[in-house]
Amino acid sequence: MGATTGRVFFTILLSVLSGWLLGYVALKNRTFENIYISLSEVLESVPVITFFPVVLIFFVTDIGGTIGSQLAVIFLVFTAVVWNIWMGIYQAFKTVPENLREVSENLRLGFWGKMTKLYIPFSVPRIAANLIPSFADAMFYITVSEVFSVGNSTYSVFGIGSLIYDLTTAGEYTYAFYSLGVLAAVVVVLTLLLREFAQYSVQRYGLDTEASSNAVRRGRFRIRYSSRLSNAVSPVTKLARYAIRSRAQEAEIEEEREKSHHLKTLGQIIAFVFLIGISYSVFTVISSVPDQTWGYLLSTTPYDLILVGADYLRVGIIAVISLVIALFLGYWLSLHVKTERAIVPIIQTLAAFPAPAYFPLLFAFTYPAVERAFGSFTDEFYVLLLGFISTFYYVFYSYWLGVKNMPHEYWEVMDNLNLSFWQRMSKIVIPSTFPYIVSGLTSTINSAWGGLAIGEYWPDIYDGKTLEVHTGLMKYLALADAQGNLAVVGWLSLIFSIIVVIYSVLFTRKLMDLAREKYVAEEGIYAA
Amino acid sequence: MDNELIAIVGPSGVGKSTLLRILGGFIKPTEGEVILLGKKVTRPTPKIALIHQSIATFPWLTALENVKLGLKYRNLTKEEEDSIARKMLELVGLQGFEEFYPKQMSGGMRQRVAIARALAADPYVLLMDEPFAHLDELTAEGLRQEIYSTLFSQDTSLKAAVLVSHNMNEVVELSDRVFVLNGGPATVVGEVTIEMERPRSPRDQKFQEYLDLLYKLLTPVKKKVKEG
Incomplete structure (x- = not known):
């Protein structure tokens, strides 16, 4: 357990430290800033699992040994949490209030002084806000990645994930339960500590004029919160303001927009190149394969695209179900404060409790009933269920923060005009929370891929049963991986990552831009 | 009395905005009750419309759509909604x-959009919580000069308006009673009745005399020494 949480916190610490440094460099150097931001934004919206097989091949075959396995695990978790934290820090640095920045210049603070006295403290609440989902994300991937197989060999690093796996495969269910209990206890304690830390950091480091993160937006935006009002705002509402990001670049003056647009494109190109770069080992595999294998790979591409399509459909179903439940539950909870106080920490804890660890046991207990109900769709149901429980939290939490952060004037207007439930949702609540929904949904979609990667082909999940779907990219990948067919693994990963990057550039980014441009509830409040 | 504009004034923190929200049914009073046309007000209703100090409009809706929100509870046809909303925007000069x-x-x-949205709801009472506080003085003055005739024009259903304000000039300029x-x-x-x-x-x-009177009433109250 210590080994697992140790790995999680090590990678988070690494992300924070590097984020501070890179954030500062980005402030000083405009070219670097544009490349850094575009790169992180693209990579953030790419599911970690895209890298998974590729990274495995690289670390296990090119480095090898225990170090290779350890590094593979840390690298995977790192890529799961780092973008979010980097972007959060960058946003915080960009939105340090002008007057405080001027004071630091005035006092001639050097790099060290500015960082320790101004930038780092200012970024703490934002990091804290990102820690809870990052922790959940990291726990998920770490339990998945502690046990992995390439070819005929199974690699594992010591940790709670591999322990539970070993116990479950050995049929030691009692011990597996005990281990789960330990995991649960640790997760509960850590989640509660992180919650405390988040609230503390907002109280301690949060500025009264918390609209500062919005002040950089164009248009007639004014600081809304007087210090008096701000103190009355609950920590969670304040926290919400750190969880969502405005687009800091929009503070640029118009003439620079053209130039930065080019740099942004350049950044996206580099992101693309970077992805291809980490597929280096794939290419080494591919270049060593004979022509006839190439021919085979190319000829299977149409079928591969069908596989990708099938998985996108699954991801879509999971995302829609998660979103619909989140929309109702989040709104309902915000109206029932007492229930909310009890339920939200429970949901947070459940989310940080990695699904792959307890899923086999859940499977064992529910299988007979589910099979009776779903017949031949039983496996499909479990795969979707695994996807759902490993991802629901992200969209729920993000949306809930959005609802909590809605200007109180909006609640009064809704009440005053006696709007019906549907009118409230469609005209006000959903548009108000749209940026939160988009960012939550992006995380949900990414993690859904993770869920599919485990669920679509899970040999010997319980009592000799194998959980598998009929058609799906992730199953195909897992099978190829298990057979040691590295050429196919590389090829599928390449196709998948290209599709995912195109999807993220064309769709996710567009949606985020729209959210930041049009659906900013704070801009609906005009206060000088 | 019909078409009366009442002002509530007082030092900061005295509870003016809270009183306004009790009048609108947004906050439940611990004692007493609010009666509108013989009926007890227990929750917010479009018949008592609130205008915020920090001007609240919805950035994803056009001016017209913002105003139409005030009509939703009446279940009108699209055409009716459209025509009333347009009329209200015209009324506020937009x-x-x-x-x-x-x-x-x-x-x-x-703020005119917010007022039009409130008026579209066909209210009897309009509650205004420092409606001009976030506007620059020129804009505020312009709006002040029009507001009385706008609110009580024959195109609205309004019977009374309640204004909370820190600005005594504004209060004397607009109110019937303070x-x-x-x-x-x-x-x-x-x-104080302003005649x-x-x-x-x-x-x-006379304007100056009313101002003096109000300021006199607003001077800090000396704490009474306990008797006995």
């Missing part, structure tokens, strides 16, 4: 701006 988004408008125009809150716990320490013809000029001698 014809031609129907398709504009709040972002494209000045603060004064946004309630002064002071002390802690706050009580009504004065009720002046409209439009009222601050240069008028």
Whole structure:
């Protein structure tokens, strides 16, 4: 357990430290800033699992040994949490209030002084806000990645994930339960500590004029919160303001927009190149394969695209179900404060409790009933269920923060005009929370891929049963991986990552831009 | 009395905005009750519309769509909604701006949109919580000069308006009656009826007398020494 949480916190610490440094460099150097931001934004919206097989091949075959396995695990978790934290820090640095920045210049603070006295403290609440989902994300991937197989060999690093796996495969269910209990206890304690830390950091480091993160937006935006009002705002509402990001670049003056647009494109190109770069080992595999294998790979591409399509459909179903439940539950909870106080920490804890660890046991207990109900769709149901429980939290939490952060004037207007439930949702609540929904949904979609990667082909999940779907990219990948067919693994990963990057550039980014441009509830409040 | 504009004034923190929200049913009073046309007010209703100090419009809706929100509870046809909303925008002087988004408008125009939205709901009472506080003085003055005739024009259903304000000039300029809150716990320490013809000029001698009277009532209340 210590080994697992140790790995999680090590990678988070690494992300924070590097984020501070890179954030500062980005402030000083405009070219670097544009490349850094575009790169992180693209990579953030790419599911970690895209890298998974590729990274495995690289670390296990090119480095090898225990170090290779350890590094593979840390690298995977790192890529799961780092973008979010980097972007959060960058946003915080960009939105340090002008007057405080001027004071630091005035006092001639050097790099060290500015960082320790101004930038780092200012970024703490934002990091804290990102820690809870990052922790959940990291726990998920770490339990998945502690046990992995390439070819005929199974690699594992010591940790709670591999322990539970070993116990479950050995049929030691009692011990597996005990281990789960330990995991649960640790997760509960850590989640509660992180919650405390988040609230503390907002109280301690949060500025009264918390609209500062919005002040950089164009248009007639004014600081809304007087210090008096701000103190009355609950920590969670304040926290919400750190969880969502405005687009800091929009503070640029118009003439620079053209130039930065080019740099942004350049950044996206580099992101693309970077992805291809980490597929280096794939290419080494591919270049060593004979022509006839190439021919085979190319000829299977149409079928591969069908596989990708099938998985996108699954991801879509999971995302829609998660979103619909989140929309109702989040709104309902915000109206029932007492229930909310009890339920939200429970949901947070459940989310940080990695699904792959307890899923086999859940499977064992529910299988007979589910099979009776779903017949031949039983496996499909479990795969979707695994996807759902490993991802629901992200969209729920993000949306809930959005609802909590809605200007109180909006609640009064809704009440005053006696709007019906549907009118409230469609005209006000959903548009108000749209940026939160988009960012939550992006995380949900990414993690859904993770869920599919485990669920679509899970040999010997319980009592000799194998959980598998009929058609799906992730199953195909897992099978190829298990057979040691590295050429196919590389090829599928390449196709998948290209599709995912195109999807993220064309769709996710567009949606985020729209959210930041049009659906900013704070801009609906005009206060000088 | 019909078409009356009442002002509530008092020092900061005395509970003016809270009183306004109790009148609107947004906050439940611990004692007493609010009665509108013989019926007890227990929750917010479009018949008592609130205008916020920090001007609240919805940035994803055009001016026209913002105003239509006020009509939703009446279940009208699309055509009826459209025509009433247009009429209300015209009433507040925003014809031609129907398709504009709040972002494209000045603060004064946004507050007009909020007023039109409130009036579209066909209210009997309008509650205004420092409605001009976030506007620059020129814009505020312009809006002040029009507001009385706008609110009580024959196109609205309004019977009364309640204004909370820190600005005594504004209060004397607009109100028919003023309630002064002071002390802690706050009580009504004065009720002043302003009997002046409209439009009222601050240069008028009577205007200054009313101002003096209000400021006198607003001076800090000395704590009573306990007797006995």
